Amino acid sequence: MNFDVVIIGGGLAGLTCGITLQAQGKSCVIINNGQAAIDFASGSMDLLSQLPNGRKISHFEQNYAALYQQLPQHPYCLIGKEKTIEKAQQFEDLAKSLNLGLLGSIAENHLRVTPLGGLRGSWLSPNSVPTVQGNDVFPYHSIAILGIEGYHDFQPQLLADNLKQNAQFAHCELSTAYLNIPELDQLRNNAREFRSVNIAQLLEHKLAFSDLVKEMKTASQGADAIFLPACFGLDDQSFFNALKEAVGLAIFELPTLPPSLLGIRQHKQLRHRFEQLGGLMLNGDKALKAEFVDGKVSKIYTQIHQENFITAEHFVLATGSFFSNGLVAEFERILEPVFHSDIIGCQKFEQSNRLSWTAERFSSPQPYQSAGVAINAHCQIQKNGQFINNLYAVGNVIGGFNSLELGCGSGVAVVTALTVADEILRQ
Template identity: 70%
Template sequence: MNFDVVIIGGGLAGLTCGIALQEQGKRCVIINNGQAALDFASGSMDLLGRLPDGSAVSSLRPAFESLRRQAPQHPYSVLGIEAVESKATQFENILHQLNLELAGSARENHKRVTAIGGLRPAWLSPNTVPTVTNHQNFIHQRIAVLGIEGYHDFQPQLLIDNLQLNPQFAHCQFSSGFLNIPELDQLRRDAREFRSVNIAQLLEHKLSFDELAAEIKQAAGDAEAVFLPACFGLDDQSLFNGLKQATGLALYELPTLPPSLLGIRQHKQLSYRFEKLGGMMLNGDRALRAEFEGDKVACVYTRLHQEEPIAAENFVLAAGGFFSNGLSAEFERIREPVFDADIIETEQFRAQDRFSWTHKRFSSPQPYQAAGVIINAHCQVQKSGRFLPNLYAAGSVIGGYNAIELGCGAGVAVVTALIAAERIGGM
């Protein structure tokens, strides 16, 4: 099999890169091992939430020099502020074309409400998720928080108690309640099956829409806004938008425990766009090894194609980190298993020193989370001390930063994906 570009990984980075390349007329294949981290994400995307010293970031550009000084190996520091801002804006335009209904701007972070009543910085959030700016109060005053009877992943009173501690919600009057939704009775018999995705799947086929809208309206009482768990609408938010229109209320949905309905919707829409543009998905397959011709990658072999090479002019490594086996930890070292690319080392982390991988405090940022491959400003990957001309990396397989600590995982994914696509398309 021969393609223009082989992309290893079908998550946010791989799909973003694939869409951009297909739009340039490239013929791409994505080797997709299984569920992507996107399926477990909140639906909101972060660009940069804080600096390594713990300082909060409200806008990327004013914080960039501090980031570069504190984390010189961070992908943003390698790529430069102009490239990062340009690609973040390009990704916003891609989302607009896909009608993914995300709100936000790279110019300034907002804060999204979490399912337990916290506020987390975000770059982009679904427009159905309640958000506030850094210094403004929430736009509604009377809020009803409604759970679903028997659904334990969303606790209204816990959310209310925590949310009232935030000054942006101090003016709000809260009430709580639960929806019965008789169509869900069969799921209530087995708590293990009573999850957001299962609820959405069942309501997709057995929903009594008018009765549900009436129940929400009655349970809301005199509230003007209603917070609900994200359980309504598996493929997109059209069902939720319909409920909003039918009730005449300002409805909001909050992601609960993974898998996340909001992340799954985004994954489906991005996958659909890639395939509609002519891209090929090899789902349930995994890249095992690569062959080289000089300093170039010639082909890869996969679990389902161990004898048949998959060849291309260019390759993009977007396989993710440890979660999706893009990186593997052996007893004596951490490695990238397909190309055996060089692993970055930081002041706290050394790939071949097992004792440097973890911090003795469990709650502290763990050094191994900064593991990953080394890239240059074109997102080309380093192997044996040299940057390979036709191998690029995107997303969390890249090292030099802790995405959880800094709140920048989605931003790194899409920025590096679009830089790689631009470099490949311009060759």
């Protein structure tokens, strides 16, 4: 099999890169081995929420110089300010064209309501999620926070108590109640199955829609907005939107414990667009190893194609971090198992010193989380000290920064993906 581009990993980074290349006429295959981080994420995408010195930020452009000073090996710093901003804006446009329904802009982070009633800075959020801009007050006065009877991943009272502590919600009257949905009775026998994905599946197929609408109207007790756990609408937002229209109130949904419907919906839409453009997904297959000729990658072997290798002009590594097995931690080393790329981390992380991988306090940022492959400004991967011409890394497999600490996971995924697409299209 021969393609213009082989992409390894079908998460946010791999699909964003694949969609852009395929739309420009490059034939792409995505080899993908399993679920991606986006299936577990909140649905909100962060560009940069905090600097390495711990200061929370809301304006990316104004804080770029500080990021550069504190962490020059961050992918945004390698790529450069103008290009990073350009690529973030390009993703905003791409998300619109994909109907991802995301609100927000690189101009200023907004605050989204977390399932525990806190406020968290973010770049783009689904338009169904409650958000506020800075210190603006939330535009509704009475909010009914509705849980689902028997569903423990969403606690209305806890959310209400915490939400009230935020100045933006201090004026709100908050009430709480639980929806009684008899269609879910069959899930109640097994607490492990009473999860957002199972609830959404069951409701879409078996639902007495008008009964649910009636139950919501009764439980909301005259409030002008409703907050719900994101359990309504598996494939896209249409079920949620229909519910909103039928109830006739402003309804918002909040991410629940993973897996997350908000992320799963985005993943499905991205995958659908890639395939619609003619891209090939090899789902359930795993890239195992590569061959190099004259300092370039020439072919790749996968679990299913161990005999019939795959060749291409360009190879993109989009295998994610430890969570997705894009990086593997052995006792004495951290490795990237497909190409055996060079690994870097933040200043505190030293590959050869096992004790430097973790911080003493459990809740502190952990240095091993900054480990990943070393890249240059073109996102080309370094191996044995040399950058490989036709091998690029995108997304969370890249090292040198801690995406959990800085709140930049999705931003790095899409900015690097679009940068690499540009690099490949230029050649």
